[in-house]
Amino acid sequence: xxxxxxxxxxxxxxxxxxxxxxxxxxxxxxxxxxxxxxxxxxxxxxxxxxxxxxxxxxxxxxxxxxxxxxxxxxxxxxxxxxxxxxxxxxxxxxxxxxxxxxxxxxxxxxxxxxxxxxxxxxxxxxxxxxxxxxxxxxxxxxxxxxxxxxxxxxxxxxxxxxxxxxxxxxxxxxxxxxxxxxxx
Amino acid sequence: xxxxxxxxxxxxxxxxxxxxxxxxxxxxxxxxxxxxxxxxxxxxxxxxxxxxxxxxxxxxxxxxxxxxxxxxxxxxxxxxxxxxxxxxxxxxxxxxxxxxxxxxxxxxxxxxxxxxxxxxxxxxxxxxxxxxxxxxxxxxxxxxxxxxxxxxxxxxxxxxxxxxxxxxxxxxxxxxxxxxxxxxxxxxxxxxxxxxxxxxxx
Numbered sequence: 001x002x003x004x005x006x007x008x009x010x011x012x013x014x015x016x017x018x019x020x021x022x023x024x025x026x027x028x029x030x031x032x033x034x035x036x037x038x039x040x041x042x043x044x045x046x047x048x049x050x051x052x053x054x055x056x057x058x059x060x061x062x063x064x065x066x067x068x069x070x071x072x073x074x075x076x077x078x079x080x081x082x083x084x085x086x087x088x089x090x091x092x093x094x095x096x097x098x099x100x101x102x103x104x105x106x107x108x109x110x111x112x113x114x115x116x117x118x119x120x121x122x123x124x125x126x127x128x129x130x131x132x133x134x135x136x137x138x139x140x141x142x143x144x145x146x147x148x149x150x151x152x153x154x155x156x157x158x159x160x161x162x163x164x165x166x167x168x169x170x171x172x173x174x175x176x177x178x179x180x181x182x183x184x
Numbered sequence: 185x186x187x188x189x190x191x192x193x194x195x196x197x198x199x200x201x202x203x204x205x206x207x208x209x210x211x212x213x214x215x216x217x218x219x220x221x222x223x224x225x226x227x228x229x230x231x232x233x234x235x236x237x238x239x240x241x242x243x244x245x246x247x248x249x250x251x252x253x254x255x256x257x258x259x260x261x262x263x264x265x266x267x268x269x270x271x272x273x274x275x276x277x278x279x280x281x282x283x284x285x286x287x288x289x290x291x292x293x294x295x296x297x298x299x300x301x302x303x304x305x306x307x308x309x310x311x312x313x314x315x316x317x318x319x320x321x322x323x324x325x326x327x328x329x330x331x332x333x334x335x336x337x338x339x340x341x342x343x344x345x346x347x348x349x350x351x352x353x354x355x356x357x358x359x360x361x362x363x364x365x366x367x368x369x370x371x372x373x374x375x376x377x378x379x380x381x382x383x384x385x386x
Contacts, residue, residue, distance in 0.1 A: 002191045014190040019208045032212035033385045075330035077313035120316040168276035172351040174310045177331035
């Protein structure tokens with residue numbers, strides 16, 4: 001085990017042959033990227049709500065520094081409008097203080113199946129958890145929605161997320177992604 | 185040539201071409217970012233030109249291509265897409281980003297139907313999509329956006345492309361009739377850019 005230091009400040013540290021960033025990594029550097037994806041069509045009921053509702057448990061990420069920020073970029077395609085606006089967001093762990101509502105979709109109140117091709121749209125956007133809000137260590141990223149009025153019957157779609165040829169014969173399997181970046 | 189090392193692990197290396205990230209730089213960090221847009225290539229199809237629709241037997245069209253160099257063999261690639269166009273056209277057509285697309289058969293960018301490297305084990309990624317409504321407005325605008333990700337691309341020079349790859353071999357489909365936007369279809373519109381941000385993750 002060894003450190004690479006500059007004037008007593010640790011820039012990099014090595015342990016067991018693996019090099020990682022030190023606690024004095026310059027602020028603003030992206031030091032770790034975790035990607036989770038889901039390319040499985042899901043037509044099960046999308047209804048749900050509540051303070052810890054989870055539609056997609058995206059997966060874990062490991063935050064290396066206690067003082068860093070977490071930024072997440074998200075994209076999830078789906079077909080067929082449902083009830084309307086429902087408060088889509090990302091939540092870290094089951095901590096209701098860690099909901100962030102920076103991901104959204106265009107809502108048209110228009111159910112359309114034209115020649116077998118269903119209307120298609122996507123939930124997308126980005127969320128930020130400021131420095132020090134999330135502790136160092138392993139955490140879970142979750143996608144879901146939490147309607148402002150507490151309703152448990154709202155949802156973004158009524159047909160399916162991650163569409164494929166079942167929703168239009170020309171459609172290859174589409175999928176969802178979340179990109180989690182740790183920023184020193 | 186010289187290196188910066190910890191316990192014989194190389195973090196940075198320097199040669200006649202400058203300073204480079206070493207093989208033992210922390211995994212998960214971004215080691216390169218490439219931005220590509222349509223403004224830098226005047227030969228790119230712009231809004232005033234129809235996308236060719238002579239698609240007999242074609243299923244795949246790659247209308248935007250850029251070259252990049254991947255630095256590490258085991259690194260991953262992620263790309264954010266913001267590709268837009270005008271003119272409502274077909275329905276669903278399978279938009280995606282692709283690494284090293286097959287060469288077109290002719291001058292229209294179209295690839296013959298069912299090329300083996302475009303299906304199955306291909307490098308198409310359909311993590312991008314667009315909002316579709318069949319509302320038939322000629323000046324409708326549409327943006328293909330989202331996230332693509334690859335874990336199997338080798339070190340060296342590659343091409344990233346944007347296009348579509350229909351799943352049922354039914355040619356003639358596309359997300360819009362004109363790539364990008366300008367005032368030809370709608371006098372209020374300025375020339376808009378389409379772009380990709382491509383990042384290499386160690």
